[in-house]
Amino acid sequence: MGARYLLDSDVLIWVLRNRKETVSMVQRLLEESGEPLSCSALSAIEVWVGAKPGEETKTDILFSSLDTVPVDGGIARRAAGLLRARRTRETGDWVDAMIAASAMIHGMTLVTYNRKDYPYPGISLYPT
Numbered sequence: 001m002g003a004r005y006l007l008d009s010d011v012l013i014w015v016l017r018n019r020k021e022t023v024s025m026v027q028r029l030l031e032e033s034g035e036p037l038s039c040s041a042l043s044a045i046e047v048w049v050g051a052k053p054g055e056e057t058k059t060d061i062l063f064s065s066l067d068t069v070p071v072d073g074g075i076a077r078r079a080a081g082l083l084r085a086r087r088t089r090e091t092g093d094w095v096d097a098m099i100a101a102s103a104m105i106h107g108m109t110l111v112t113y114n115r116k117d118y119p120y121p122g123i124s125l126y127p128t
Contacts, residue, residue, distance in 0.1 A: 005029050005126065006069065006103045007039045008112035009046040016047070016058055029111065029126075038067040038108065040099045075101045082120050 014022035030037055051059050078101035096117045103110040109124040
């Protein structure tokens with residue numbers, strides 16, 4: 001079984017907007033993994049909030065093809081530890097910390113273009 005990938009909100013948005021290099025990358029990861037790709041439930045919120053009029057059907061289709069990782073108490077606790085280690089309590093960092101914690105707890109590689117949002121030791125990021 002291949003590596004499992006968690007797609008960040010930015011990657012999902014670029015897939016929806018049909019950015020050629022992002023669509024190709026996601027297709028490669030899907031083939032390499034041999035299993036469905038995933039996203040955090042928090043990324044789903046971010047994408048749905050930012051969806052443009054007329055993107056509802058494409059967004060439904062995208063999310064139906066992904067496994068959605070729910071946020072639970074273990075992820076919340078891990079995210080809190082990540083934020084404490086960075087000595088930040090900024091609520092804007094909470095979503096990224098929860099996404100990072102989801103990837104770490106589930107042993108997934110986070111696929112993101114926003115590497116600066118994930119300065120956490122031990123997180124696996126793609127592209128490397």
